[in-house]
Each structure stands twice: as C-alpha cells, then as structure tokens.
Amino acid sequence: MNMISNHMPTEELQALDAAHHMHPFTANGELATKGARVITRANGVHLTDSQGNQILDGMSGLWCVNIGYGRDELADVAARQMRELPYYNTFFQTTHVPVIALSAQIAELTPGDLNNVFYAGSGSEANDTNIRLVRHYWAMKGHTEKNVIISRHNAYHGSTLGGTSLGGMSGMHAQGGPMVGGIHHINQPNWWSEGGDMSPEEFGLARAQELEQAILELGENRVAAFIAEPVQGAGGVIVAPDTYWPEIQRICDKYDILLIADEVICGFGRTGNWFGSQTMGIRPDIMTIAKGLSSGYAPIGGSIVSDDIASVIAQGEFNHGYTYSGHPVACAVAMENLRIMQEENIVEHARDVAAPYLKEKWEALADHPMVGEAKIVGLMASVALTPDKANRAAFASETGTVGFMCRERSFANNLIMRHVGDRMVIAPPLVITPDEIDVMMDRAVQSLDEAHKAVKDAGLFVSA
Ligand code: PXG
Numbered sequence: 001m002n003m004i005s006n007h008m009p010t011e012e013l014q015a016l017d018a019a020h021h022m023h024p025f026t027a028n029g030e031l032a033t034k035g036a037r038v039i040t041r042a043n044g045v046h047l048t049d050s051q052g053n054q055i056l057d058g059m060s061g062l063w064c065v066n067i068g069y070g071r072d073e074l075a076d077v078a079a080r081q082m083r084e085l086p087y088y089n090t091f092f093q094t095t096h097v098p099v100i101a102l103s104a105q106i107a108e109l110t111p112g113d114l115n116n117v118f119y120a121g122s123g124s125e126a127n128d129t130n131i132r133l134v135r136h137y138w139a140m141k142g143h144t145e146k147n148v149i150i151s152r153h154n155a156y157h158g159s160t161l162g163g164t165s166l167g168g169m170s171g172m173h174a175q176g177g178p179m180v181g182g183i184h185h186i187n188q189p190n191w192w193s194e195g196g197d198m199s200p201e202e203f204g205l206a207r208a209q210e211l212e213q214a215i216l217e218l219g220e221n222r223v224a225a226f227i228a229e230p231v232q233g234a235g236g237v238i239v240a241p242d243t244y245w246p247e248i249q250r251i252c253d254k255y256d257i258l259l260i261a262d263e264v265i266c267g268f269g270r271t272g273n274w275f276g277s278q279t280m281g282i283r284p285d286i287m288t289i290a291k292g293l294s295s296g297y298a299p300i301g302g303s304i305v306s307d308d309i310a311s312v313i314a315q316g317e318f319n320h321g322y323t324y325s326g327h328p329v330a331c332a333v334a335m336e337n338l339r340i341m342q343e344e345n346i347v348e349h350a351r352d353v354a355a356p357y358l359k360e361k362w363e364a365l366a367d368h369p370m371v372g373e374a375k376i377v378g379l380m381a382s383v384a385l386t387p388d389k390a391n392r393a394a395f396a397s398e399t400g401t402v403g404f405m406c407r408e409r410s411f412a413n414n415l416i417m418r419h420v421g422d423r424m425v426i427a428p429p430l431v432i433t434p435d436e437i438d439v440m441m442d443r444a445v446q447s448l449d450e451a452h453k454a455v456k457d458a459g460l461f462v463s464a
Contacts, residue, residue, distance in 0.1 A: 006040045010050040013038050024159070037411075042069035045429045045436050047416070055414045056440050058426040063233055063265045063380075064296035067340055068429040074297045074336050081332035090119070090326040098331035105338055106304060109274050112283060116310035119302045119326040123264035123290035124158025126301040127227070130286060131162045131180065132320055133303060133313065134225040134258050140312050147182050148218055150211060150226045150257075154188045156234035157227065157262055157288075166227055169234075184218060186210040188232065189240035192373045192384045192392055204241025212251045225258040225286075226251075230276030233265035233427070236420035237382030239375045245280045258285040258309070264301070265380070268292030269341065269430050272351035272378035279377060285309060295337045300330035350379050350430040357434045361441045368445070370402075370452040370461075380427045382420075393463035395422055402460060406451035413450075415443035424448075 004016065014035035022028055023036070038050035045068055047055040060066060081098060088096050099119070107115040118133070120126040131149060138146040151157065153168035164172045165180035168188070173179060187194065187207055195203040215223050226248070232238040252259040261284035266276025270292060273279045277287065286309065290301030305313075324330070341347060355378050362381045366374040372386040385402050386393055395402050403419030410417040410424075418425040428440060455461050 006050070010038055011035070013050060044068050044070060045432050053414055055411075055416060056428075056436065056443065057416045058410075058428050058440055058444070059416045059418055060427055060429045061296050062291070063270070063427045064291035066268055066270065066292040066430045067295040067337060067346060068431040071295075071297075071340065073340060074295070074333050077332050077336040078298065078329050081329045085328050088328060089323065091321055096326075096328050098328045098335065099326035102326075102331040102335050102338075105335060106289075106302075109338070110287065110304055111275065111278060113307040114284070114287060114304045115307055116305045117302045118305065118320075119300065119324075119331075120290075120322055121299050121324045121327070121330075122158070122301045123262075123288055124160040124163035124301075125322060126264075126288045126290060126303050127157045127166055127262065128160050128162035129303050129320060130225075130227065130260055130288060131166065131183075133305070133309070133318070134260070134286070135182075136318060137258070137309050137312055138224050140315060143221070145222055146224045148184055148222050149182065149224055150184050150186060150214055150218075152188045152228055152232075153185050154190065154235040154238070155185075155227075155229060155232060155262075157229075158264075184214055186214050188235065188238060189244045190232075190236075190238045191241055193394070195392075200241035201243045204243035205247055207240075208244045208247035208251065211248060212255075215251070215255050215257070220255055223255065223257050225260050227260040227262055227288075229262045229264075230266045230280045230282070231271060231377050231380060233380065234420065236423040237375060237377075237380050237425050237427075239377055240280075245282050249282050260284060260286040260288065262288040264288055264290045265292075265427070268295075268338075269347040269350050270378055270380055270427065272347070272355050274347055276377075293337070294330060294334040297337065298327075298330040298333040299324075300327065300334055344431075346430050353434070354428075354430065354432050354437065355379055358432075358437050358441075361437065365445070365448070368448055368452070370448060370455065379430055379432070380425075382423045382425045385422045385424065387461045388463045391463070395460060396462040396464045397460050402451070402455050405454055405458075406447060409450040409454070410443065410447040413443045413447050415440060415447060417444060417447065 018032035039047050041048045047057050103117045135147045151166050155168040157163045157166040165183050168185045189207040191200045191203045261277045267289045271279040277284050285306045287304045294300050359376050362376045363374050365371050372384040372389040374383045399421045403422040407419040
C-alpha cells in the first residue's frame with residue numbers, strides 16, 4: 001500500500017485527489033486544474049491547510065461541528081467503543097448499550113412526546129425513512145390514499161433520491177430523474193427575493209396559506225405530511241417572516257397533516273435552542289436530525305417521532321432499516337457530544353453570549369453598499385448581496401457570480417464563508433468566542449469590501 005500522508009507536497013496530494021476522488025457538488029474537471037484545498041487538521045474554530053494557513057471555519061464544516069474541532073473526549077470514546085463492540089446491528093430483536101443510552105438521552109432533550117428515534121447514517125437517509133414512515137403510518141390507520149408529501153421550493157432535504165425529491169433545488173431535480181412521485185412543492189417564504197410589494201408579514205401569511213391551497217387542490221384526504229426546515233439552511237439561511245410558522249401550524253392541525261421539521265441544520269443548538277422548532281414555536285410530529293447530533297465527529301442521523309406515530313408503527317413490522325442504523329460507535333460519539341454540550345452549557349453560550357454578540361455586528365452589515373437584508377437566527381446568518389438595496393434588486397449577471405467572487409475573497413482572507421447564489425452565509429461552531437467573532441467579522445467585512453470593488457471594476461454592479 002502506498003504511504004500517502006500529510007507530509008507529501010500539496011501538489012502531489014492535489015494530483016492524486018484529482019485523479020481518483022470525485023467530489024460532491026463540484027465541477028470536478030474544473031477543480032482538477034485548480035487543485036483542491038487540502039485540510040490537514042483542525043482545532044476549536046480553526047482549520048489548518050497543507051500550506052500552513054490558519055482558516056477560521058465560519059461554516060462549522062458543513063453546518064455540523066457545533067462543539068468545535070479537536071475534542072479528544074470524542075476520539076477517546078470512539079476508540080473505547082471500537083474495542084468493546086465496534087459493530088452490531090439493531091435488526092432482528094437485538095440492541096446494544098450505546099443505542100439505548102442515546103435514544104433515552106434524545107427523548108429527554110426533545111420537546112413534547114417526541115420520544116422515539118429511528119436511526120440512519122445521515123440526514124438524507126433519515127428523510128428517506130420519513131417518506132416511507134409517514135405513508136406507512138397513514139396506511140396502518142387505513143388511509144392508504146393519504147400519501148402525498150408537501151415540501152417547498154429551495155428546500156434542502158438531502159441528496160439521496162428521496163431527499164432530492166423532497167428538496168426543492170431545481171438544479172438537483174434536473175439531474176438523475178425521474179424523482180420520487182407523490183411529492184408536491186409550494187413556494188418558500190423568502191421575502192427579500194420574492195416578496196414584491198407586500199410587507200414581510202403579509203408575505204409570510206400568503207406563503208403559509210399556499211399550504212392550505214395545495215391541500216384543498218390535492219384533496220384534503222390525500223396529504224400525509226408537510227416537511228420544512230425551521231430556517232432554510234442550504235437555501236441561503238432564509239428566515240420566514242413572523243407570521244409564517246403560526247399559520248403553517250394552524251393548517252397542519254386543521255387538516256390532520258403530519259408536520260416534519262427537518263432539524264438537520266437547526267437542531268442541537270444552532271438557532272439558540274436545542275431545536276429550531278422551539279425557536280419557531282412549532283410542534284412537529286417528526287424531526288429529522290443529523291449533523292450536530294455528533295458534531296460531525298461520526299456519521300449519524302435519525303427521525304425522532306411522536307409517541308402516537310411510534311405506537312401505530314409498532315403494531316406491525318416496518319420493513320425498513322440500514323446496516324448502520326444505531327451504529328454503536330456513532331451512538332457513543334453522539335452521546336459524548338451531547339454530554340459535553342450539556343456540561344459546558346454550549347447551547348446557552350450560543351444563545352446568551354455568541355449569538356447576541358454576533359447579531360449586532362451581523363445586522364450592521366446591512367449598511368454595507370453591496371448588502372441588502374442581513375438575517376440571523378442564533379448562529380446561522382446570511383446577507384443578500386445587491387446592486388440596489390432600495391429596490392431589492394438582483395444582479396444582472398448570472399445568479400451566483402457575485403456571491404462566488406465574494407466567497408473567493410473570503411477564502412483568500414482565511415475565512416470560510418459560503419455563497420448560496422448571491423447570498424453569503426455563515427454558521428460558525430457554537431463555541432465561538434466574542435474575540436473570535438471579532439476576527440470573523442473583520443475578515444467578512446474585508447472580503448465584502450474587496451468583492452464590492454472587484455464587482456464594480458468588472459462592471460457587474462448592475463441591476464437585472
Ligand atoms: N436536511 C437538511 C436540512 C440538510 O441541511 C440534509 C437534510 C441531508 O443531510 P446529509 O447528512 O445526508 O448530508 C441536509 C444537509 C450546503 C450543504 O452546502 C448542506 C447540507 C449538506 C451538504 C452541503 O449548504 N445539508
């Protein structure tokens with residue numbers, strides 16, 4: 001076996017990467033000529049690359065490293081669990097201590113009667129479970145026709161066929177179809193881009209009422225569930241107007257439709273509470289979880305379901321499961337992650353210290369000449385880039401051109417900040433300190449300034 005290590009020259013690593021590794025959501029041909037950035041280690045909120053740069057990770061990896069990097073406790077627990085019981089499954093009437101402990105712990109953390117966990121290896125898999133689970137639930141209750149799931153355009157629910165179909169990303173629907181049937185999409189509550197002349201409150205209500213219209217059009221007896229992220233993450237940190245969620249809850253209650261809160265990003269402290277549903281004041285019947293559950297240290301996801309759903313499903317055999325459902329090492333790592341979050345009051349730190357400190361600085365970005373709205377909930381935030389904030393105008397260039405320029409400046413300034421189209425997005429580790437927030441914001445402002453200049457110089461500061 002060849003010895004590929006951190007000590008190899010970056011160019012050699014990049015060449016091997018380009019030759020054999022297919023990256024997700026990447027134009028791989030283009031990347032091959034440029035060479036991928038090689039991340040070698042990480043600690044706290046910082047990454048180190050193969051050239052020795054210290055990069056502030058304003059995205060917590062992919063919105064997941066909530067407790068920050070470099071926590072030895074998780075490594076120790078993983079090693080201990082691998083020695084004791086590296087794998088056993090939870091099929092066919094067996095169980096093990098890590099999965100028992102984690103399930104009980106999750107039941108304690110979740111609101112209401114969300115006391116039952118079906119495990120998966122990722123958020124995508126968990127949402128695939130949800131499709132089958134909600135349809136099976138209604139079938140068990142004698143309503144086989146109640147099988148349509150309503151979701152939203154520009155939602156992200158994963159990359160498996162089920163996750164892609166549930167999600168509302170047009171670029172994803174355009175590839176690898178046909179999609180899973182029986183899924184219907186309504187519009188998102190993105191006031192900045194789509195609100196027209198309405199006030200945010202009017203618009204929030206109107207977009208929520210699209211759910212009711214869809215139910216009436218599809219047939220009241222046909223809709224099984226509505227799925228949504230409490231705050232759209234991958235869609236650009238889109239925060240619904242205050243009027244939106246109460247109306248969604250009212251409609252789900254009225255028509256007896258299961259509400260699935262996809263908490264893959266919002267869960268485990270991201271919005272300043274344990275779950276985004278609490279921040280938004282909703283009562284879901286199912287929550288999808290992944291990412292922050294283990295802070296990304298081990299792959300694990302799941303569906304947390306209400307006592308009612310669990311009891312109906314328990315009346316027969318649910319022919320569904322993954323080899324790694326309730327993987328003991330992932331469960332042990334997740335348990336340790338939750339222990340640290342509780343003992344160190346990390347959600348409280350996010351809510352009471354980091355989020356308020358960041359909010360003030362983030363919202364001040366709205367004064368920047370290229371920034372329109374600046375939105376923030378807990379430690380997830382976005383700004384809409386615009387050439388004309390008074391008119392909430394989009395750029396004339398292809399969507400994402402300006403956002404990409406801004407991201408490039410951000411990378412060059414050793415800050416990981418994402419662009420989603422022409423919105424810039426951050427979601428730093430929940431443990432970030434005020435001093436680190438100062439550094440993050442200095443780099444963000446510098447990147448915006450540099451991008452603003454580059455956009456003007458390129459003649460791109462022009463409305464569509
Ligand atoms: N639901 C939501 C709300 C997510 O954000 C998934 C499901 C799927 O989870 P897995 O574990 O299968 O990836 C996600 C994942 C991005 C980005 O660039 C976002 C996600 C994943 C990868 C990239 O914003 N979210």
